[in-house]
Amino acid sequence: MPRLSTVSTSNSSSSPAIVAVDLVKKFGSTVALDAVSFTVPRGSVFGVIGPNGAGKTTIMRALLDLIRLTSGHATLLGTDSRNAGPELRRRIGFLPGELILEGRITGRRLLRHYANISGPVPAGRVDELADRLGLDLDRTVRTLSKGNKQKLGIVQAFMHQPDLLVLDEPTSGLDPLMQQVFLGLVDEARTAGQTVFLSSHVISEIQQAADQVAILRDGRIITVAGVEALRDTAIRHLRMSATAVTAAELYARLSPLAGLGELDCQPAPGGAEATAILTGAISPFVQAISPLRLTDLVVEEPDLEESVLRLYSAPEVARTEAVHS
Structure with missing residues (x-):
């Protein structure tokens, strides 16, 4: 050795x-x-x-x-x-x-x-x-x-x-x-x-x-x-429920947010619920949901491993864009 x-x-x-x-x-x-x-x-x-x-x-x-x-x-x-x-x-x-x-x-x-x-x-x-x-x-x-x-x-x-x-x-x-x-x-x-x-x-x-x-x-x-820095840009999985809002209204409020992907909004008793993956800053998301009457909100710890594995598997052009962003 x-x-x-x-x-x-x-x-x-x-x-x-x-x-x-x-x-x-x-x-x-x-x-x-x-x-x-x-x-x-x-x-x-x-x-x-x-x-x-x-x-x-x-x-x-x-x-x-x-x-x-x-x-x-x-x-x-x-x-x-x-x-x-x-x-x-x-x-x-x-x-x-x-x-x-x-x-x-x-x-x-x-x-x-x-x-x-x-x-x-x-x-x-x-x-x-x-x-x-x-x-x-x-x-x-x-x-x-x-x-x-x-x-x-x-x-x-x-x-x-x-x-x-x-x-x-x-x-x-x-x-x-x-x-x-x-x-x-x-x-x-x-x-x-x-x-x-x-x-x-x-x-x-x-x-x-x-x-x-x-x-x-x-x-x-x-x-x-x-x-x-990697953690700040890492992937967060989120789940939320709100009352007095339809699934379409919730989708319209959340979908324009930068970094919010795989968004799914479904009707729920008295309102709607959503799941999504967040890869951007969390502040715009918090501001967007602040007027809503929330009954549940879960934001998971940033998943550095999932982010890195995506960099491993992404095509060259996509990896380069992700790195520069």
Whole structure:
């Protein structure tokens, strides 16, 4: 397993933690990355989401110079990744998506080996992380389940408190409780000023963890936005009932609203009821219904996952319009 984790060094530079410019990677005639560009500020959590095969792992391996780019360039912590010598690598914690561990020794001995290569670990740090994750370090690695091996990988990435954490599908194999423990570690790293770059195909995980998110499809970034900005434009399902109004009158009042789609108005006892999907701002909707005598109103939490999945599946022209809007 590539080893890129070590103790953090202080760095007061205000330059971004990662700058990627027009990254292109081709495997023969297959274009795995197609002009990918993004910037990750220091002390932030940057998430990349996309379906399997979108290019998430390729981006990470290219950033760390584990595979060479066809064209484009990237800097990590102010250093060109192609010139990533031991000094830079010691400031990076890496958890690969395909975790391969020596199986004949205990987890404790394996972590001690990594610490000997990349530098000292704060006293008690390994045991603290293992306790939080429920990991027995004295068991032989080959006897561990997939989830416990993943925990061991998380410990090796976090134990040195590196300046930059690069985590590929970090919660793979973890149960929901341990996923929340992991998200707590990410939040603590951000609070400590560390930068976290992580990938996932689990949208809810990115929604909880990230400050910014890049949506990746077929080796291209569809959009980069703050999680809150995505939530503001996300899909809300709504249901309402009103008295002293007909279905036709309710439809006439609601249908002109921007961002209101799949509107259905039906007669109801004493009035009418409506269901709709809202993709725009909620204020115009509230203003439109304010004169009505409501008997029921339910507006669901914005569904970021549904919005992102629509971006995955939309044709190119429609995706471009959605991103610009």
